[in-house]
Amino acid sequence: MNKFFKIITLGLLLVAASLETAQAARLKDIANIRGVRENQLIGYGIVVGLKGTGDGKNEMMSKSMVRMFDKLGVKLEGQDFASKSVAVVIITAKMPAFGKAGNPIDITVSTVGDASSLAGGTLLQSPLRAANDEVFAVAQGSIVIGGDPKDAHLTSGRIPNGATIERDMTADFATRKMYRLTLINPDFTTAARTVLTINKELGGHYASAKDAGTIDIITPFSYENRGVELLATIESIDINPDMKARVVVNEKTGTIVIGDKVKISKVAISHGSLSVKVGEGKKAVDEKVAVLDTGVSVGELVQALNKMGVGPKDLITILQSIKAAGALHGELEVL
Incomplete structure (x- = not known):
């Protein structure tokens, strides 16, 4: 293993039963309140x-x-x-x-x-x-x-x-009839989950999603003229944000960050003396040949290549080629 080769694989060791809980975040950490900013x-x-x-x-x-x-x-x-x-x-x-x-x-x-x-x-x-x-x-x-x-x-x-x-920043939040939240990373699934969770917490249909990044909240009668208490209640709610499958690679440092939802379809890879096959096939004897099951995660592919002594530059090239072939299901971002 190249000691300079740094791989951060997110979620590979988490079991499915605990994944949602582990990814839960407070609403205040994934959304902003319109008008509240530096x-x-x-x-x-x-x-x-x-x-x-x-x-x-x-x-x-x-x-x-x-x-x-x-x-x-x-x-x-x-x-x-x-x-x-x-x-x-x-x-x-x-x-x-x-x-x-x-x-x-x-x-x-x-x-x-x-x-x-x-x-x-x-x-x-x-x-x-x-x-x-x-x-x-x-x-x-x-x-x-x-x-x-x-x-x-x-x-x-x-x-x-x-x-x-020398001057106050004027913002009257206590008496507002409506508040708007904007998600830091807009996502339809996260917006829908947020609306359902807020309405459950407030006990009524007070929140509605306008798009993937905008959520409007009508002030309930019980919180009238108590906007600070309302926002304190809402921003402490735990939300399980969804995210796109994504692989981020930094060619300068050799760092690779992999999301747990990134998968690879059936594909064969040949890179120099190295061969990798994802899908059907028998295990090869050659130490430079790896066979992985269909639907394998990028993290498992990286681990297999790492055991075969593949360096960071070669690995980044392989990931880019898999993406170009349409077999890597997720975004590949190169820094």
Whole structure:
């Protein structure tokens, strides 16, 4: 067995009786509630206090410093500002779905000029805006560069709790008459199972599937003006999501991930000195010949080929050929 050959086979050792239970997931982990999401924020700022690793002579930095000093009452009109202790940066952050004024959030700071390092720098007060150009947070603080100093990416750093939310994200969920769920991986079977499970939990026909990825839920009378309790009840429900049969291979690393539903029909394979036959046939004596039953899973095929010393590149080629012949029942995704 090639020690660099990594195979992850999902579900091969699970018995059919326990498969459904093992695959159960909370609804909150496979679906999103429409309107409940993070919001991206972005801003432009100045980092000072750098130890000779700043932008130096940079028009963008110069104009930014002149503008900043002007707001502070110091006039530098007509002068160029050049300093290796200053750098202009882009600031990014994610605002939680129900972020409230006064709550802190983490931010990431990245250079946009010629600065070689932000280590030891301090970000000056900078507004963070949403896509609608409205300011939702203000950032400031000392930059932290993580990782090994020798291998660290010095032109980007983080400031934990480096920004403070200035405006609430308005979202009235308590009084809604209807809620919409969207499945992360749309699937008709999963949507149907979800509707049946929700209706069973709520004791009535309150949920309905609009398509493979959209489920609408009408607020029951018993949960009127209690939307938070309703969603807490729904999102904790266990659902057995269905999935397409799929094989994912990474040619660079030799990693193969195989779903338990992937099957192979009757097929004969010849690859160099190797021969594999799936279906009818007698067991061959030659160690380079393998005979497998019809309907064998890809996992069993991989195990048989692995015992015969087949390397990752050859195995990936064989899987691609089986798929091209129409004998592999499932999607084959090559990364």
